[in-house]
Every structure is written in C-alpha cells, then in structure tokens.
Amino acid sequence: AQSVTQLDSQVPVFEEAPVELRCNYSSSVSVYLFWYVQYPNQGLQLLLKYLSGSTLVKGINGFEAEFNKSQTSFHLRKPSVHISDTAEYFCAVSDTGRRALTFGSGTRLQVQP
Amino acid sequence: ETGVTQTPRHLVMGMTNKKSLKCEQHLGHNAMYWYKQSAKKPLELMFVYSLEERVENNSVPSRFSPECPNSSHLFLHLHTLQPEDSALYLCASSQGGAQAGDTQYFGPGTRLTVL
Numbered sequence: 001a002q003s004v005t006q007l008d009s010q011v012p013v014f015e016e017a018p019v020e021l022r023c024n025y026s027s028s029v030s031v032y033l034f035w036y037v038q039y040p041n042q043g044l045q046l047l048l049k050y051l052s053g054s055t056l057v058k059g060i061n062g063f064e065a066e067f068n069k070s071q072t073s074f075h076l077r078k079p080s081v082h083i084s085d086t087a088e089y090f091c092a093v094s095d096t097g098r099r100a101l102t103f104g105s106g107t108r109l110q111v112q113p
Numbered sequence: 114e115t116g117v118t119q120t121p122r123h124l125v126m127g128m129t130n131k132k133s134l135k136c137e138q139h140l141g142h143n144a145m146y147w148y149k150q151s152a153k154k155p156l157e158l159m160f161v162y163s164l165e166e167r168v169e170n171n172s173v174p175s176r177f178s179p180e181c182p183n184s185s186h187l188f189l190h191l192h193t194l195q196p197e198d199s200a201l202y203l204c205a206s207s208q209g210g211a212q213a214g215d216t217q218y219f220g221p222g223t224r225l226t227v228l
Contacts, residue, residue, distance in 0.1 A: 004155070032213055032214045036219075041221065042221050043117065043203055043205075043219030043220045043221045043222055044156075044203070044205075044217075044219040045219070046216050046217070046218075049214070049216065051214050090155075090156065094213045094214065095213065096213050096214070097213060099144075099161060099163075099168070099169065099212060099213050099215075100158050100161070100169060100171070101156075101158065101217065102155075103155045103156040104155060105153070105154065105155045106155070
C-alpha cells in the first residue's frame with residue numbers, strides 16, 4: 001500500500017520569502033508524483049507532476065519540485081512567494097500500474113504581507 | 114461553461130432525504146471521479162468511471178450510489194446519509210481511460226451538510 005505524508009499542516013511565510021513544502025511517500029513500486037493546489041472555495045488544480053525523466057520538475061506559478069528516490073521525497077519549492085499563493089497544497093502519489101491517487105493531508109500556506 | 118462544473122454548490126439534507134449531486138465536464142475527457150474531502154482528512158477516492166464503466170469502487174457504503182450515463186456527466190445519488198457524511202464532494206475528470214499519471218481536472222465541489 002502507498003501512503004503520503006505532508007509533514008507540515010501549516011506554513012506561515014512572509015511575502016517575497018522562499019518556501020518549501022515537504023512531502024514524503026512510501027510505496028513498494030515505481031510511482032508518479034503530483035502537487036495540486038486548492039484555493040478557497042475552489043477545486044484542486046495541478047501545479048506539477050513527475051512521471052519520469054529529470055528529477056527537477058517545473059510547474060505553474062513559479063513552483064518547482066524535486067523527486068528524490070533515495071529519500072522518497074517530492075518537496076515543493078518557490079523562491080519568492082506572493083500573497084496570491086495563499087492556499088492549501090496537496091501532494092499525491094500513484095503507483096505506475098494503478099489509476100488511483102493517494103493524497104496527503106495537505107499543507108496550508110499562509111503568505112503574510 | 115468550461116472545465117468541470119458541479120451542482121449544487123451547497124446542499125443541506127436530513128438523514129432520511131434522497132438527493133443527487135451532479136457533475137459535468139466540458140473537456141471531452143473519458144474518465145470521471147468522485148472524491149470525498151472531510152475536514153482534517155486526506156482526500157478519499159470514492160469511485161472511478163472510464164468510458165462510462167465503473168472501474169474502481171473504494172469500499173464506499175451503499176448509501177452512496179454513482180451513475181455515469183455518458184462520458185460528460187456523473188451523478189452521486191445519496192440516501193439515508195449519516196452526519197459523518199458531511200463533507201466537500203469533489204468531481205474530477207481526466208483525458209485518458211483513467212490511466213495512472215493522467216492529470217485530473219477538478220470541479221469546485223459540493224459542500225454537503227447532513228443534519
């Protein structure tokens with residue numbers, strides 16, 4: 001069985017500061033990894049995903065994530081955040097042979113002026 | 114309308130009521146999903162449909178009954194729910210036949226409250 005751990009339930013950060021949202025997963029097989037963002041009163045939107053190839057993945061809105069197989073991590077980073085980045089961020093994993101996504105419990109990013 | 118739409122956006126129902134949630138995708142996708150998002154819990158996959166065939170059912174109680182009449186529409190029929198079923202119900206779609214690695218596009222959700 002696979003699982004996803006998002007180590008921080010809330011991350012407060014000041015505007016224009018860098019941020020890292022942590023995600024660790026466990027799986028016995030090869031995986032696909034995703035980061036989704038959920039703005040208030042909206043559904044989830046894909047930020048980026050790793051399927052194969054380069055371990056550094058660039059996504060929308062200036063976000064990027066790095067797949068680290070040895071540490072089973074897929075941390076999300078942004079060098080300079082904006083107030084508009086305030087949202088809930090979800091890490092998700094799927095085995096390459098299964099269609100179901102397993103989500104983490106989410107990290108609430110609170111960007112302060 | 115574009116993307117994935119869900120109606121109603123908010124629903125309050127008693128435990129003896131019967132209601133339905135509707136999802137429509139305008140993306141030409143072939144797969145559709147129902148998720149449950151409860152407070153302080155990870156999103157839980159409920160059902161997956163690929164080309165109108167149910168391909169996954171994650172041990173969901175029978176008081177939740179999905180229906181997919183065509184690849185653009187997905188319903189979740191509700192009856193005799195419990196207060197713990199109160200949650201945000203999210204619909205999603207993906208282009209392929211619900212393949213691993215597909216990007217899922219989510220609707221805004223229906224906020225359900227069971228009294």
